[in-house]
Amino acid sequence: MNVLQPRTKAEALAQLAERPEAIPIAGGTDLLVHWPTRPAEHDRTYLDVSGIDELKGMRWTDRELVLGALATYWDVITDARATRELPLLGQAARQVGAVQIQARGTWAGNIVNGSPAADGVPVLMAYDAVVVLESQRGREEVPLAQFYQGYKQMRRTSDQLVVEIRIPRRVYAVQWFEKVGSRRAQAIAKVGLAVVRGDEGWRIAAASVAPTVRRCAALERLLAEATPLRSPDDLLPAIDRDVAPIDDIRSTASYRRRVMARVLYYGLQAS
Amino acid sequence: MPDMLAVAFTLNGAPVSLEVDPAERLLDTLRYRLGLTGTKEGCGEGECGACTVYLDGLPVNSCLIPIYQVHGRRVETVESLDPAALEPLRDSGATQCGACTPGVAMTACWIATHPQLLATHSIRELMAGNLCRCTGYDGIVDGIAAKLAGRP
Numbered sequence: 289m290n291v292l293q294p295r296t297k298a299e300a301l302a303q304l305a306e307r308p309e310a311i312p313i314a315g316g317t318d319l320l321v322h323w324p325t326r327p328a329e330h331d332r333t334y335l336d337v338s339g340i341d342e343l344k345g346m347r348w349t350d351r352e353l354v355l356g357a358l359a360t361y362w363d364v365i366t367d368a369r370a371t372r373e374l375p376l377l378g379q380a381a382r383q384v385g386a387v388q389i390q391a392r393g394t395w396a397g398n399i400v401n402g403s404p405a406a407d408g409v410p411v412l413m414a415y416d417a418v419v420v421l422e423s424q425r426g427r428e429e430v431p432l433a434q435f436y437q438g439y440k441q442m443r444r445t446s447d448q449l450v451v452e453i454r455i456p457r458r459v460y461a462v463q464w465f466e467k468v469g470s471r472r473a474q475a476i477a478k479v480g481l482a483v484v485r486g487d488e489g490w491r492i493a494a495a496s497v498a499p500t501v502r503r504c505a506a507l508e509r510l511l512a513e514a515t516p517l518r519s520p521d522d523l524l525p526a527i528d529r530d531v532a533p534i535d536d537i538r539s540t541a542s543y544r545r546r547v548m549a550r551v552l553y554y555g556l557q558a559s
Numbered sequence: 560m561p562d563m564l565a566v567a568f569t570l571n572g573a574p575v576s577l578e579v580d581p582a583e584r585l586l587d588t589l590r591y592r593l594g595l596t597g598t599k600e601g602c603g604e605g606e607c608g609a610c611t612v613y614l615d616g617l618p619v620n621s622c623l624i625p626i627y628q629v630h631g632r633r634v635e636t637v638e639s640l641d642p643a644a645l646e647p648l649r650d651s652g653a654t655q656c657g658a659c660t661p662g663v664a665m666t667a668c669w670i671a672t673h674p675q676l677l678a679t680h681s682i683r684e685l686m687a688g689n690l691c692r693c694t695g696y697d698g699i700v701d702g703i704a705a706k707l708a709g710r711p
Contacts, residue, residue, distance in 0.1 A: 290565065291581045313625070320623040323584060330582045338628050353676050366681075386688025387666070389605055391617040391626070393591045473687035474606060509652065 290333040297342045298420070300449055303335060305424045308337040308446035311461045314358055315392035317385070320400045335449075338471060343451060346370070355453040361390035364429070366498060374455060376411040376482055383407050383467050395559075396450040399432065402440040405477045405496040405538075411465050413493035413501060414482035417455045421448040429454070433493075436500035458484040462559045466551050467495075470538070478539040479547050485511075492552070497531040497544050504530035507552070520553035527552075564705075566630045569581030571639040579626045586610045586621040588629075589636060597637040597661050601690070608689035612636050617671050618688070634672035637661040640668055644706070651702035663689045663699055671706045 292310060294300035296526070304310060310333040313319055337343060343357040346367065353374060355364075361381035365368045369379035384390055384398075384407045398408035399419060400483070415431045421444055430443050432453075437443060444450070462485040469475025480495030490511045492504040506526035517523065524545065533544035567576035568591070579588060586693055589595045589612070589702070601609035608701050610621040613635040654660045670676060670685050682700050691699060 289580075289582045290562070291625075293627065313628075316623050316625055316628065317605055317620075320584065321623065323582075323622075324587075324603065334625075334626060336625070339631075355697075382684070385605065387685060388608055388618050388620045388688040389623075391619050449651055474690070478707070549596070 289330050291336055293336045293339060295339055297340055297449075297451060297540070300335060300337055300340060301447075304449060305447050305557065307333055307335075307455075309333055312337050312400075314338055314393055314394045314397050315360065315461050317389050317393040318397065318403075320366055337449070348457075353455045353457060355395050357394065357396040357450050357452060357453065359395055359453075361393050362387065364395075365390060365545060367459060369481060373457060374415060376414065376463055376484070377408075379465050380407045380411040380482070383388055383473075392434075395453055399435065399452055399453070400442065400444060402429075402442055402500070403519060404437065404439065404498060404500055405480070407467060407477060407480060407495070407500055409501040410455065410480050410482040410493040410495045412455065414463075414484045414491040414492065415455050415458075416488070419450055420452045420454060422451045423447040423449070427451075435505045435534075436502065439499035441500075458486045458488070460484045460508050463558055464555055466555055468547055468551060476538060479544050479550065479551060481551050481555070483552070483559070494548065496538075497533040499532070502531070506530045511556070515555070520549040523549045523552055564627055565624060568629045568631060569633045571635055581625065581627050583622040583626045583631055585612070585614075585620055585626050585634070588626045589621060589634075591658070595636050595638055597600055599658060599661055601658065601662075606690065607659070608662040608666065609659050611665040611689065613665065613669065618666050620688075639691065640664055644668055644671070647689045647706040648699065648702035651705060652698040653694060653702040654698075655691075659689060659691045659693075667699070667706065670703055676705055 292303045298528045312335045328458045346359045361384050365375050365381050395408050398406050413432045419430045419432055419435050421428045467477050468479040477496040482493045484491045491506040492507045495501045505527040508528045527548050533541040535541050563578040564581045584629045589598050599609040601607035606618045611618050611622045614631050666689050682703050
């Protein structure tokens, strides 16, 4: 096993350019799961970014909250301003594992792990977050809603590092996040739904109902047109255009589809 | 032999430095290299919390931490706790088989020393990362509440 331990971002980008097979590691909460039973993973090269001060923490500008690539869930949960101004971030973060995971897991790691069941990604996507990637070739900004191309496929080339996540500061008339799992804590989502309405219109981001977390354009259109809804079933045609749930270890396609309709319908009624 | 890596960190208040296989987890180093077997392995996937230690003061799962990331940092294990601090948990019936107890004790003592967390979190939410398959959770939650209240 080979571990590269850059101290600066520039050093990390140089090492990544030279060793594009290196896997960036920050909190390790995904990469280390069942580690002793996965010896093939031990033979790889890791780029340990956890010691790069430039990537830590978060900062506010007039228009954005900028999460450094090493900002953890716990950083956000314990930041009164973040939980007040962009409350879905804290709400989602508190549903990622428990404090032991929240203290280590990063928002950037949640994005590049690429799980369709991610909890952090749907709220970032609903808030129109932008992923900032850097390599020695330069800097690239990709809206999170366009970042995923398929199951675990994303617009990050192997020499690029996620360096920050930019979240616009906006005022929302409606904003909520709902995660449905088998238990209230320590569960992976069967359905996750982040819904916001601001000056830019509706944003609906759904998790665990498609190969990636994704925006739901048909549902957003339905809500923009203020289509009257008489029951959760009225949402199903748009849901069927937007997502493609499957049967897997955690749930079934039909459960996910029905629950997504009900969570959305009753969530809209309450908001 | 794998390429060994030098790591130095503070463990329970004292400096430690050793050569490690970079594939070791903090949990392995604590138990098998340093003989601190109080920290238990339950699930090995960050779910059960039996391996909870403090890293720079925050509870974390030592089964998910590559040892090379601990260099220069501060680690505390269950061996660092004052046994007297655990009396409320004993008295509330919070232990049975004992497998979860070291992790439960770590998170419980962290809550007790950070009571400001209860302005935003319940004891149950803060304890959600420590699974117990024997007693259920009422005894654990009651013990922490008693600790916070300073009851014997």
